[in-house]
Amino acid sequence: MxxxxxxxxxxxxxxxxxxxxxxxxxxxxxxxxxxxxxxxxxxxxxxxxxxxxxxxxxxNYVTALTANHFGRYFVNSALVAVVSTVLIVFVSSMMAYAFSRFDFPGKRFFFVAIVVGLTIPTMMLIIPQFLLARDLHLLNSLQGLVPFYVGTALGFNTFLLTGFFETIPQELDEAMLVDGAGAWRRYWNLVLPLARPALATCAIFAFLGTWDEYAWALTTLNDTEVRTLPIAIALFQGQHSTSWGLVFAASMIAIIPVLIVYIVFQRHFVAGLAAGAVKS
Known part of the structure; x- marks a missing residue:
């Protein structure tokens, strides 16, 4: 018609x-x-x-940059976000490669457990995470934030990357295997270069999640020297009134790194997001 x-x-x-x-x-x-x-x-x-x-x-911008140790908090957040993002992308890509290429006992169980874990709200894990951080002496330190940020983000990124890796023809692995390439070489020289769109997508999600995280940082950090940027922005909200000009100015400054990361990886973002949602 x-x-x-x-x-x-x-x-x-x-x-x-x-x-x-x-x-x-x-x-x-x-x-x-x-x-x-x-x-x-x-x-x-x-x-x-x-x-x-x-x-x-x-x-407002001048006050935001010079008050409440804003610069120190900015650097703290940048260090934590960069280190966490690198570890999240690296570890989740290795896990995804194992799920998409190897058969091992409990493979289906572990993958289903990862997917089911995505349904658990993050706030429900605050108390057990706090007890674990206390026992491991990771409270009140920037390095103590990284393991929990990485562990929280691994499930989603592993799920996303597994779907993308399964779209890469296994014939390419077999060709490298004939040439004597081991699992690490196939992962590093074959899969990672082909998976740049998916890796860029994971990098954006990981950086955004760690850069803006507030609840866990507020729970575990007490000293002013180790606080992160979301806490600095919250400090501009007074007990009886809020200086919205300062809060919004600080928020605009906080958006800049996120925009830079997105602009750098945006050409791969859509392709990686779409590919990770479809299995071959």
Missing amino acids: VVPRWRRITDHAIRYVLLTVIGAVMIYPFLYMLSTSFKTRSLILDDPLQLIPSDPTLS
Whole structure:
């Protein structure tokens, strides 16, 4: 059946209008946060629809960067996020390679356990994680955050990478095996280069999850020298009132590393996300 031209045009117009409305609803909070970060405290409660400040100022950014050891917290978060992201991508890729290429006792059980573990809310693990960190003397330290960030993220990233690795033809492994390549060489020289889209996707998810994590850092960190950036932003919220200009300015600064990571890996992001959801 041939669809009339006017109907196709109408369908496209309705689709574009809906996408425009949805896009505007999603981007407005970000634009409002950006606008508020340039407003003085007396103008913050003005018309929320006014996205261009009448008297913009950089004082909120200056205060955010110089108050409450913000720079130290920024560096702390960067160190923890980078180390955690590297370990998450490396370990989960090795696990995914084992699940997609080898047969071993309990393989199906362990993979199902990983998938089931994804259904457990992270907040339910706070108490057992705290007790474990206490027994291992990992409380109140940046290095104590890394093992728990890595362990929390391994399940999802292993699941994602396993689906992608299974789309890589096993004939390539067999060809390298004929040439005498061992498992490590096939993993390092064959699978990882072909899996760059999926690895980039995992890197984005891992960095975002560790960079923005607040609950576990707040639970385990007490000394000001080892606090992370989300805690620094929370400190701008006073007991009786909140300096929203400072909070939004600090939040805009905190977004910068996330945007950089996404821009670097974005060309691989969509391909990796789609491939990891489909098995061959």
